[in-house]
Amino acid sequence: MACELLSHGLLDDCQSNVGGIKAIYFINSGNLLTQPLANFGQTPDTSDQLNTITLAPLNTSLYKYELKGANSFEQTITSSRENGTTFVEQTLTFTTKGLTATQTRQMKLLAFGRPQVIIHTNSNKFLLAGYENGMDVTTGTISNGTAFGDLVGYTMTLQGMEPIPANHINVNSPYGATEIKLVTGNTSQIITT
Numbered sequence: 001m002a003c004e005l006l007s008h009g010l011l012d013d014c015q016s017n018v019g020g021i022k023a024i025y026f027i028n029s030g031n032l033l034t035q036p037l038a039n040f041g042q043t044p045d046t047s048d049q050l051n052t053i054t055l056a057p058l059n060t061s062l063y064k065y066e067l068k069g070a071n072s073f074e075q076t077i078t079s080s081r082e083n084g085t086t087f088v089e090q091t092l093t094f095t096t097k098g099l100t101a102t103q104t105r106q107m108k109l110l111a112f113g114r115p116q117v118i119i120h121t122n123s124n125k126f127l128l129a130g131y132e133n134g135m136d137v138t139t140g141t142i143s144n145g146t147a148f149g150d151l152v153g154y155t156m157t158l159q160g161m162e163p164i165p166a167n168h169i170n171v172n173s174p175y176g177a178t179e180i181k182l183v184t185g186n187t188s189q190i191i192t193t
Contacts, residue, residue, distance in 0.1 A: 049168035
C-alpha cells in the first residue's frame with residue numbers, strides 16, 4: 001500500500017495568532033449528518049476544510065457556550081510503526097462561571113452524552129472535534145470556591161479519539177448569528193441561553 005506523500009512546504013507564520021478559545025458549540029449525538037470529510041494531504045488547501053455543517057432533523061440546535069480565560073483544545077497525534085496505526089486524541093477543557101440549577105443540569109447531560117463540538121478559537125478558526133466518535137466527559141468539577149475571589153462555576157474536560165485531526169470549518173464571517181454555516185432548513189438555531 002502506498003503511503004500519503006507530503007504536498008506542501010511551510011513558511012514561518014506571522015506573529016498574528018492568539019491562543020485560547022472564544023466559544024464552543026455542542027451538537028447532540030446523532031444530529032450531525034455525514035459530512036464530506038476533509039482529505040488531509042490533498043490539494044488545494046481548501047480541501048482540508050468543511051464548507052458546510054449538515055444537521056438533522058430540521059429543528060436541530062447548536063448550543064453555544066461563550067468562554068473567557070484559561071480554556072484549551074489540544075490534539076495529540078499517536079503513530080505506531082509496529083502496529084501500523086495512527087490516531088488523534090482530542091482534549092477540550094473549559095470553565096464556565098456561575099452556579100445554577102440549569103447549568104448543573106446541562107453539565108450532567110453533557111457528561112451523559114457524547115456530543116460533537118465546534119471550537120471557535122480566539123484567532124477566528126473553527127474546528128469540528130469528535131466528528132466520528134463524539135467527545136466524552138472524562139472529568140468535571142463543580143466549584144463553589146473558598147475565598148471571595150475564587151471561581152464559582154464548572155470546569156469540564158472532554159476527550160475524543162479520531163482517525164484524523166479536527167476538521168477546519170470554512171465560515172463566511174466569524175461574527176454574528178451567521179458565524180456557523182448550517183444546512184438544516186429555516187428552523188435551526190444557535191442557542192446561547
